[in-house]
Amino acid sequence: MIRNALRGAAPILLLLALWEGFARSGLVPRTLLPPATLVIARTATALTTASFDADLLTTLTRLLAGLALAIILGIALGILAAQNRVGGMIFDPLVRVLGPLPKIALFPAFLLLLGFEDAPRIALVLIDAIFPIMLAAHAAARAVDEKLIWSARAAGLSPAACVLRVVLPAAMPQIMTGIRVAAVIACVVVFLSEMVQPGDGLGDQMIRAARAFRSVDMFVPIVVISALGALLDATLATIRAQALAWAA
Amino acid sequence: MTRLGPVLVLLALLAIWQLGAMALQADYLPTPIAVLPDLRAMLIDGDIWRDMAASLTRLAAGFAIGLAAGVPLGIVCGRSTAVRGCVNPLLALFYPVPKAALIPILMLWFGAGDLSKILIITLTVTLPIVYHAQQGAAAVEEKLLWSARAMGFSPAAILWRVVLPAALPELLLGVRVGIVIGLIVMISSEMIVRQNGLGYDIFNAMDMAQYTLTYAVIVIVGVLGYVLDSGFEALRRRLTFWAPQRQAMVAASS
Numbered sequence: 001m002i003r004n005a006l007r008g009a010a011p012i013l014l015l016l017a018l019w020e021g022f023a024r025s026g027l028v029p030r031t032l033l034p035p036a037t038l039v040i041a042r043t044a045t046a047l048t049t050a051s052f053d054a055d056l057l058t059t060l061t062r063l064l065a066g067l068a069l070a071i072i073l074g075i076a077l078g079i080l081a082a083q084n085r086v087g088g089m090i091f092d093p094l095v096r097v098l099g100p101l102p103k104i105a106l107f108p109a110f111l112l113l114l115g116f117e118d119a120p121r122i123a124l125v126l127i128d129a130i131f132p133i134m135l136a137a138h139a140a141a142r143a144v145d146e147k148l149i150w151s152a153r154a155a156g157l158s159p160a161a162c163v164l165r166v167v168l169p170a171a172m173p174q175i176m177t178g179i180r181v182a183a184v185i186a187c188v189v190v191f192l193s194e195m196v197q198p199g200d201g202l203g204d205q206m207i208r209a210a211r212a213f214r215s216v217d218m219f220v221p222i223v224v225i226s227a228l229g230a231l232l233d234a235t236l237a238t239i240r241a242q243a244l245a246w247a248a
Numbered sequence: 249m250t251r252l253g254p255v256l257v258l259l260a261l262l263a264i265w266q267l268g269a270m271a272l273q274a275d276y277l278p279t280p281i282a283v284l285p286d287l288r289a290m291l292i293d294g295d296i297w298r299d300m301a302a303s304l305t306r307l308a309a310g311f312a313i314g315l316a317a318g319v320p321l322g323i324v325c326g327r328s329t330a331v332r333g334c335v336n337p338l339l340a341l342f343y344p345v346p347k348a349a350l351i352p353i354l355m356l357w358f359g360a361g362d363l364s365k366i367l368i369i370t371l372t373v374t375l376p377i378v379y380h381a382q383q384g385a386a387a388v389e390e391k392l393l394w395s396a397r398a399m400g401f402s403p404a405a406i407l408w409r410v411v412l413p414a415a416l417p418e419l420l421l422g423v424r425v426g427i428v429i430g431l432i433v434m435i436s437s438e439m440i441v442r443q444n445g446l447g448y449d450i451f452n453a454m455d456m457a458q459y460t461l462t463y464a465v466i467v468i469v470g471v472l473g474y475v476l477d478s479g480f481e482a483l484r485r486r487l488t489f490w491a492p493q494r495q496a497m498v499a500a501s502s
Contacts, residue, residue, distance in 0.1 A: 007333060008333075008336075008337040008340075009337070010337075011333075011334045011335075011337045011338050012337050012338065012341055015338065015341075032356055032357055033357075089253075090257065092253060093253030093254045093256065093257040094257050096253070096254050096474075096477075096478070097254050097257050097258055097261075097470075097474055099428070099477070100427070100428050100431070100473040100474055100476065100477030100478075101469070101470045101473045101474070102428075102431040102432040102434075102435045102436075102469060102473055103432070104432055104435050104436050104439065104447075105435050105446075105447070105450060105465075105466050105469040105470065106466060107439075108450050108451060108454045108462055108466070109277075109462070109463065109466060111454070112276040112277065112454065112459065112462070113276065113277060184343065184344050187344060187346065188346040188347075188348070188349070191346045191349050192346065192348055192349060192436050192440075195349060195436075195440050196436060196439040196440055196451075203349070206349060206352060207352070207440075209352075210352035210355075210356075213356075215353075215356060218352055218353055218356070219353070221349075222345065222346070222349060222350065222353075225346055225349070226344050226345040226346070227344075228344075229343075229344030229345075229346075230343075230344045233343075233344060
């Protein structure tokens with residue numbers, strides 16, 4: 001376990017060392033590539049700065065709000081489409097049309113419709129993050145063993161109770177995988193929304209640093225949002241392993 | 249039914265849009281019927297084609313580099329545990345990084361021109377290509393490899409003539425994911441660095457309060473996404489008709 005972790009860390013440390021060495025070698029100007037240690041130190045400072053933390057909180061709020069909505073709606077729609085004949089007929093073509101649409105193209109429309117604050121960004125996170133969850137819920141709910149459903153119905157469960165107590169738990173392992181994919185997408189999208197239409201948040205920090213050519217500060221928001229994504233992903237993986245130990 | 253489905257869904261979406269816009273009565277949400285003249289004018293007078301060509305050229309260039317780098321790397325990763333052990337931690341490290349958000353840093357290095365935007369697309373699409381090529385190459389039946397070796401194939405010939413074709417179905421799944429996220433990055437990079445291209449067109453129209461034009465470009469981007477994705481799906485089916493078909497998850501991080 002520990003040996004595996006060490007072996008995994010080796011290429012990452014090597015990359016960081018190469019970055020540090022290259023940046024300090026004088027072959028490239030510091031303004032173009034600041035050393036890794038400088039970026040890490042600046043990130044630590046930023047995290048203790050009130051204004052940076054305020055932006056981090058803004059981004060985090062939007063991210064979690066959009067992701068929460070995507071989880072609730074995605075699971076509901078995915079299972080509904082799997083259980084319901086009409087729903088199933090609409091589901092496939094809808095995914096085929098809207099899946100490959102780069103949702104960021106809708107962002108200007110959201111800005112016009114929902115204002116320039118939190119709502120359009122949450123909406124963008126929602127429509128980007130909902131797809132993996134909805135697809136996972138749909139596929140998993142369709143694969144639930146029919147015998148389980150029949151037994152539950154025979155035992156006197158109402159159709160609604162059957163969905164909540166049989167289909168949802170059985171579909172949960174795959175749904176959790178969908179949620180993990182969605183969480184990383186949500187991090188990316190919320191950041192992009194703040195870069196495309198800056199105002200506040202981590203993406204805005206990035207744009208402001210870029211406009212002022214403060215190169216170290218350009219790396220900091222990227223490091224923070226990536227760490228946030230990795231942290232969210234690891235947390236969800238742990239939850240999945242703990243709560244769904246039976247599914248293995 | 250499967251042919252008609254997307255058309256019906258599209259009509260239903262347009263109907264919802266039409267009714268919503270009629271109910272709202274606001275100039276920032278024109279009805280699709282009001283957007284139609286702008287759409288027609290744009291497609292005829294040709295400005296949009298120039299921007300679409302600019303966007304698609306960058307997408308194609310970024311993709312070509314991504315394929316050239318990602319396919320060999322992924323295939324080798326799939327067959328060699330040493331290379332895999334070296335590459336996979338880096339893949340895991342870069343997975344949660346918002347690649348499209350790196351565009352200001354790439355601009356710092358390579359200038360504000362096409363090169364930065366092409367490289368950002370390359371960076372994005374390479375990841376799923378490497379990942380899926382690796383999955384495919386790792387799952388090649390050992391018997392095929394033994395037979396090839398017994399027939400005197402060199403290791404390179406085995407990779408090229410046995411592993412690559414066997415990994416193709418899985419690899420093409422990665423390419424499809426790459427197309428979807430490549431489009432996202434193409435549009436977002438043009439929205440962040442506004443020079444030309446479809447992403448620029450959308451925001452430019454919005455900034456000038458030409459709302460019907462904004463929506464017309466959004467419609468064009470939507471159609472482009474659908475055409476590229478289903479075009480590639482058709483190609484993929486023809487190339488891998490011999491393999492059991494699997495549904496790709498049409499979602500991935502950018």
